[in-house]
Amino acid sequence: MKTLSRPLRSVLYIPGSKPRALEKARQLPTDAIIFDLEDAVAPDEKTNARDLLGQALNEGGYGARMTIVRINDLSTIWGAEDAKAVAKMPVDAVLLPKVNRPEDLEALEKITGDMPIWVMMESPMGMLAAAEIAALPRCQAMVMGTNDLAKDMGTRFRADRMPLMTGLGLCLIAAKAHGIAIVDGVYNAFRDDAGLALECEQGCDMGFDGKTLIHPAQLDVANAAFSPSLDDIDLARRQIAAYDQALANGQAVAVVDGRIVENLHVATARKTLAKLDAIDSLGME
Known part of the structure; x- marks a missing residue:
């Protein structure tokens, strides 16, 4: 269950309380x-959002x-009921x-039960336990909660995200070591395409599988950043062809x-081409 081969270039938060969304x-x-039942939903809308989301998902x-549902923390008055409801919903993970x-x-x-679990990594304590968390059999993916992490650490905003690099790195290493997916945190300025593109490029360079997004306007930038470029594809094909020819000639x-x-x-190179095929199979672009 650890392996998750499908693309995760763009992972969009949708409030569970908004029928139009x-x-x-x-x-x-x-x-x-x-589908968010936590931060994006006001306390007095929690129960209604749970019911509304269940209906929408059943409609398909x-x-x-x-499809993933973010529940409320189990320590809250809504968490356990959220979990019970999600266990019956036709979704891929909680x-x-x-x-x-x-x-x-x-x-x-x-x-x-057997439902795959994604985890929000958003606290200093979570960073220190990242390897143990990623090792659990049901853990399928990590989602970076960079806003909460920055708050808990008392960092100032920097475009290069240097204050967060230790935490991001710990989670990346844990995810890669245990073969689970990992997606980067949100970029808050949803009208700043240039800034988003730079942060997506940074995340891609670091090894993230994709980026969480707070607005549909961010989708094109994230999808482009985490897709193989034409140059990547061309190089991958030429590397494979050259290596196959070298082997045929008795060279390694x-x-x-x-x-x-x-x-x-x-x-x-083969992984690059496999990602391209997986993206094409989605049939959305």
Whole structure:
């Protein structure tokens, strides 16, 4: 269950309390949707949102998009009821906020059973326990909660996100070590395409699978940033061809564009082409 091969370039938060947003999401070019019952829903709307979301999901129409529901923390008065409801919904995973330790997931498992679990990594305690959390069998993906992490750490905003790098790195290493997906935190200025593009590029360079988004206007930027470029695709194909030819000639190393190509480079090239195929299979772009 650990392996998640489908694209997660764009992971859009949708409030579970907004009928219009739930309807619009059926047509948006997002790889995954996080239907939110937590931060995006006011306290007096929590119960209604749970019922409304259940109805929308049962109606279907979300196509190839991956569907995840973020519940309220189990320590709240809504959390356990959210978990019970989500366990009966036709969704791909449940997202647990405020994860600080493996025991938090184990408590959720008692309610949701075999359903895959995504975890919000958004506290210093969570960063320190990242490897233990990622190792749990039901843990399928990590979602960075950079706003909450910055708040808890008392950092100032920087475009390069340097104050958050230790936490981001700990979670990335944990996710890669245990073969689970990991998506970057949100970019708050949803009308700043240039800033979003830079942060997406940074996240892509770091190894994130995609980015969480707060507004549909951010989808095109994230999808482009986390998709293989034409140059990436061309290089991957030429590396594979050159390496195959080298093997046919009894050699273990090829040269492409003046650079050595070994089996590890070919593995990366094949992964690039596999990602392209997976994106094409979504049929949304």
